[in-house]
Amino acid sequence: MSQPIMIVLFISAGLAALGGTRAIGGPSLRTAQSAPVKESWQKEFEDTCSKTQDAMTFSQEELTSLISRCDDLQPQIEKLDETRKKVYLRRLKMCRGLYAYVLDSKRNEKK
């Protein structure tokens, strides 16, 4: 292969690699704000944690299931980039904490 072609290929590969790295973090989120393309963990997070205001109406079984879904989400969120990990782990902690709190409250009521 001739030298100019090698150089062009090398530069193209470098640029593609850089683009790939950026897409993991922020810029994808900027796009996400205008046209949200949600990843599976995010859909699950939103579905699980969008119910906190209804926590008092759930049965103990439903609350236990929501807590378990939160626990399943944790390892997935821990694999994210530093920013998203920080944001979503805190949010998950609050959401799980509330479900556990309400579950405790319901168990105490029965005693």
Next chain:
Amino acid sequence: MNRKACITLVLILLFCSSFLSQTGTKKKRPLPYEYGRVVINNYSEQGNLAPVVFEHWIHRAKFTCRVCHVDVGFAMKAGGTGIRAADNERGFYCGSCHDGKKVVEGKTVFEACSNPVNSADAKRCERCHSLGKKVPSDFDFFVFSKPLPKERFGNSIDWEKAEELGLIKPATVLEGASAGRNALPVQRDFALSPKVEGMPDIIFSHKKHTVWNGCELCHPDIFVGVKKGTTHYTMEDNVEGKFCGACHTTVAFPLTDCQRCHSKPVHA
């Protein structure tokens, strides 16, 4: 001991006591426009920038507490979030709104942090990194607060009444940050009896608190007790920033406004 020695001793004691009495830290009561101000300096000075000065009053007029402290994920203690410029650039924390694109009340919200930073950005950086600087703001507290109902303490604004009258309309969701959710069910208010005899009962409005905070902002991190009456709150705890003091020493009306909580009429 002769009389002269006695007088000298008394004078020394008086001098020392007056000196010692001044060594305590007197906390200055913040002015209305300063109340709720948060200085954030996790990494600013390391990056040769002034610490960030965050004004709660501008932001709380536009968003409920829940949007920022649950959906966006800001911690409840100053510096507790550990915000980095990179987080903002990626559209989180301050960058959730301050992205240079969002339009609020006809104005494009300035971008919080960007990479790379050039000399033209210096003024934009200073809009937040402003501790110790005289930075012009788009918002004037006195102009903003003039039409709002007054209160004696805090920001001198009755925020609750301001919302009731429709003078402020804090948003309950933020696109891109808030998970789709139903409206909050109305909560029942309840009374709490204080330990001090003669002090009116506290009427705790669960309704008012959930409207702005949701549930998870207070439970279980701030109020851990599950059953009413199991956790005993003292005013000392509150003053130290625990329980009610988590907000009512910083942003919400301060603890000095006794009647706002101890509000149940006392019948003889």
